[in-house]
Amino acid sequence: MTDAGSPIGRRVFLGLVGAGTLGVLFGAKVQDFLANLVPKNDPTGLSTLLPIGDHFRYYTITSGFPKRAPQDYRLTVNGLVEKPFTLTYAELVAMPSTMLVKDFQCVTGWRVPKVHWTGVKLSDLLDRAGLQPSAKAVRFTSFDGAYTESLTLEQAQRDDVMVAYDLDGKPLSSDHGGPARLYVAPMYGYKSCKWLSGIEVVDHVIPGYWEGLGYDVDGWVGRSNGRDDQPTST
Amino acid sequence: MSTSTSTQQFPRFDRVERAVHWCNATLFLVLLATGASLYFPQLSTIVAHRHTVKTIHVYAGLLLPVPLLLGLLLPGSRQFRRDVSRINRWTTDDRRWWSRRTRSTAQLGKFNPGQKLNAIFVAAAIVLMLMTGSIMRWFEPFPDSWRTGATFVHDWVFITLLVVIVGHIVFAFSDPDSLRSMVRGWVPEQWARRERPRWWADEVAARSGPADRRDASGDAAGDVGAGREQGPGEAGARASEMPVGD
Secondary structure (H helix, E strand, O other): OOOOOHHHHHHHHHHHHHHHHHHHHHHHHHHHHHHHHHOOOOOOOOHHOOOOOOOOOOOOOOOOOOOHHHHHEEEEEOOOEEEEEEEEEEEEEEEEEEEEEEEEOOOOOEEEEEEEEEEEEHHHHHHHHOOOOOOOOOEEEEEOOOOEEEHHHHHHHHEEEEEEEEOOOOOOOHHOOOOOOOEOOOOOOOHOOEEEEEEEEEEOOOOOOHHHOOOOOOOEEOOOOOOOOOOOOO | OOHHOOOOOEOOHHHHHHHHHHHHHHHHHHHHHHHHHHHHHHHHHHHOOOOHHHHHHHHHHHHOOHHHHHHOOOOOOOHHHHHHHHHHHHOHHHHHHOOOHOOOOOOOOOHHHHHHHHHHHHHHHEEEEEEEEHHHHOOOOOHHHHHHHHHHHHHHHHHHHHHHHHHHHHHHHHOOHHHHHHOOOOHHHHHHHHHHHHHHHHHHHHOOHHHHHHHHHOOOOOHHHHHHHHHHHHHHHHOOHHHOOO
């Protein structure tokens, strides 16, 4: 042991741990910067594999991603309404459509910038059913059999709340909650009930699945769940 | 040294080191598999069961530092601690090894610089993954930006680990003698002499030192148990059973 060498190993180790710690403190800013460098529609799709935080992560609360072909899809609107009805996928898509370009913000921190959503305004569906005077809130159910959500009537009638069936110009896939899902633009992603099959008008807010796990019932982006994200809607 | 001695079993990793390595390897494989299916959208949609996968991932992650800590703290793991300090120290020969031009002149110790870098990176990765993973899992007390930053670091270290671990496995399979020593504990002596000349020379010098020094099983041969198991005497007796040129 003539040449004991220098303790480079310790320095590299501490350097890596230090860099990682800085990454925790300032990674959010670095990530925003990186996300802006990568083109939105990368034809190779490779950028979606890199951790720059601007792509969807797919959640399901059941043991799989429920699949339903458009021809088997049904959306029921009922509860405290004058004329309850059920729509097929074709009937839903045939209704007057609306389009929104908004960031999709998850309560766990990831945000997908400038997502193009196409669908039917929830208020149009409610108007078509006709609200009874006792209507105060809306409850949403999913054909996965487990996912539920809720909004106050006032929230549900906003212009940036829709039943979406297209995402970035393509029919909404099962991973994203297709054939159709709720999309509540000003709130965190968990409020946008996936695999939407039922819209029930009720007289009080019934907290949904994620609220049962501790998330806020009023999930405004930047104003709930102890988070301070930039709003996705104004 | 004669031919018969040069194919003798030359102890490289004792039981503690092999146990630490394989426990670590198992945990890493579980974590990479569950992590990949949480991270890659294509895999998430195939595997689903996100909640179960996440639970397995969190528990395996919490266990991750245990093998290394036991290796560092257990009384019978002196050789492990000694190898840690070998990995820490970088000699002028290590520096020579990095350049292709001077690589052949490098008299390497027990580990080559690539192995050292791999071990150091993995050790740092364990600390970072544990830290960032904990922030992601128990996020309430932290600012939002820390949670996002922790996810960012966790994801990048994961991608790097994938590359490093695949590289580690490829290199291991390209040197079967070295790979087997992580299973059976020894390399053929000729391998040690050829690939790690300084280590080989130091070990041989330690062995041929005074008898009391060898019995103390002090430095080079490692801990007492492994020293007995793989000591030169028994290795010699076993040599006749060994296939030549193994």
